[in-house]
Amino acid sequence: MTEHLDDKTIIELFNQGGNDANSAFTQIVSHYGPALYNQIRAMARNHEWTNDILQNVFIKVFQNLPTFKGESALYTWIYRIARNETLNFLEKEKRRTGIDIDGALLEIIAGHDVLDSTSPEQISQLLQEAIETLPEKQALVFQLKYFEDLKYKEISIRLKTSEGALKANFHHAKQKIEAFILTKLNH
Amino acid sequence: MEQENNIFNHLKAKKGSAPNHSYFENLAKTIIAKEEKKAVIVPLYKKPVFWLIASAASVALLFILNTTQTKNTPSPLLALNEISKSEIVNYIDDNIEEFDNYLLSQYISEKLIEESKTEIIVATLSVDPEPIKELDKVELDDILDYFELEEIDIYELEDELYN
Numbered sequence: 456m457t458e459h460l461d462d463k464t465i466i467e468l469f470n471q472g473g474n475d476a477n478s479a480f481t482q483i484v485s486h487y488g489p490a491l492y493n494q495i496r497a498m499a500r501n502h503e504w505t506n507d508i509l510q511n512v513f514i515k516v517f518q519n520l521p522t523f524k525g526e527s528a529l530y531t532w533i534y535r536i537a538r539n540e541t542l543n544f545l546e547k548e549k550r551r552t553g554i555d556i557d558g559a560l561l562e563i564i565a566g567h568d569v570l571d572s573t574s575p576e577q578i579s580q581l582l583q584e585a586i587e588t589l590p591e592k593q594a595l596v597f598q599l600k601y602f603e604d605l606k607y608k609e610i611s612i613r614l615k616t617s618e619g620a621l622k623a624n625f626h627h628a629k630q631k632i633e634a635f636i637l638t639k640l641n642h
Numbered sequence: 643m644e645q646e647n648n649i650f651n652h653l654k655a656k657k658g659s660a661p662n663h664s665y666f667e668n669l670a671k672t673i674i675a676k677e678e679k680k681a682v683i684v685p686l687y688k689k690p691v692f693w694l695i696a697s698a699a700s701v702a703l704l705f706i707l708n709t710t711q712t713k714n715t716p717s718p719l720l721a722l723n724e725i726s727k728s729e730i731v732n733y734i735d736d737n738i739e740e741f742d743n744y745l746l747s748q749y750i751s752e753k754l755i756e757e758s759k760t761e762i763i764v765a766t767l768s769v770d771p772e773p774i775k776e777l778d779k780v781e782l783d784d785i786l787d788y789f790e791l792e793e794i795d796i797y798e799l800e801d802e803l804y805n
Contacts, residue, residue: 481670488666496659513673560656567652578653602655633649 459486462529469520480520484513487530490605491537494598497560498541498583508544512537528615534595542587560602569640578636585635589628596621597628 460468460482468479491512496505515536523532559575560582570578586594595614599605600621607618614621789796 477674480674481667484670484673485663485666488669489660492660510669510673513669514676517673517677562654562656564652564654567649570649570652582653604655604657629650636649 462525465529466520466523466525480513480517483516483529483533487533488513490530490599490603491533493602494534494595495537495541497598497602498586499545500560500579500583504544504548508537508541511544512540515540528613530613531592531595531615535591538591538594569637573640581636581639582632584639585632588635589631592616593624593628593631596624597632600625 460479465479465483469476488509492505492509495508495512496502499505499508512533516533519536523529560579561575563570563573563575563578565571586597589597596610599610599613600607605613607621610616610621611618616624788794789799
């Protein structure tokens with residue numbers, strides 16, 4: 456497997472067009488695809504939808520990469536596209552067919568008064584809804600840390616954000632998610 | 643206690659089940675193929691390069707036309723430079739009668755206008771009376787007849803004139 460290039464080099468390579476552009480794009484998909492897949496799947500909840508959404512996301516990345524100005528990290532930019540694409544896709548599909556869930560994202564460890572009386576599928580659904588309500592950066596950090604189990608240092612490099620800021624984002628995200636889920640379960 | 647009640651202590655995220663590496667390589671290839679196909683199908687008129695070339699061609703065409711027209715219709719003064727002095731003199735000699743007639747007609751028409759103005763002035767002046775001079779030309783009998791016709795008393799008129 457080839458070494459991953461930094462954002463600037465990838466974009467320069469892509470803007471050269473031809474085989475260089477194809478090579479840069481393949482590297483973007485290979486490097487960021489798996490994490491992005493899991494993040495989309497956490498919201499879309501099945502492989503077919505995730506696959507469709509992911510394809511749309513990377514088509515948009517391919518078409519719009521020349522306009523990317525580098526004001527944020529490349530992954531943050533791609534995640535923004537993925538989040539919008541996922542939410543729009545789910546909005547349409549929910550109206551059309553209803554949700555078809557592949558499986559739960561979480562397991563419940565017994566011992567919590569409220570969680571013990573719920574199913575993993577229900578909690579997974581609530582977690583997905585809670586993530587949708589989060590600010591974009593908090594949602595991104597939460598997903599990379601909680602589902603991908605990446606270290607803060609890795610996330611810091613990928614998102615070009617300090618570790619302190621990432622810890623704060625993750626902490627706030629968890630608090631909001633917990634409040635959201637408990638509020639829903641208590642009503 | 644709060645730590646124990648934290649729901650994240652009782653939840654465990656399942657490991658993401660992202661497909662293997664070949665899935666993403668194929669995804670990249672599929673998208674590249676789609677986009678390259680689109681790039682071929684894009685109509686010519688939708689390409690910015692087409693409009694840039696068309697604009698440049700239009701500007702060049704206008705410039706060429708403008709230059710050609712300028713060359714075809716030189717200034718009259720510039721045209722005079724191309725005619726020799728002898729040619730001009732010969733032309734005037736050949737057409738001198740026409741020039742004379744023209745000048746004459748111009749002169750005559752101006753003269754007529756001057757005369758007509760004079761006539762009007764004379765006519766106007768004739769209204770201005772010079773009774774003494776005019777009376778010399780009139781017969782005495784005619785004057786007397788006029789007085790009689792108008793029933794003017796000569797003696798009263800004499801008193802009015804000389805008193």
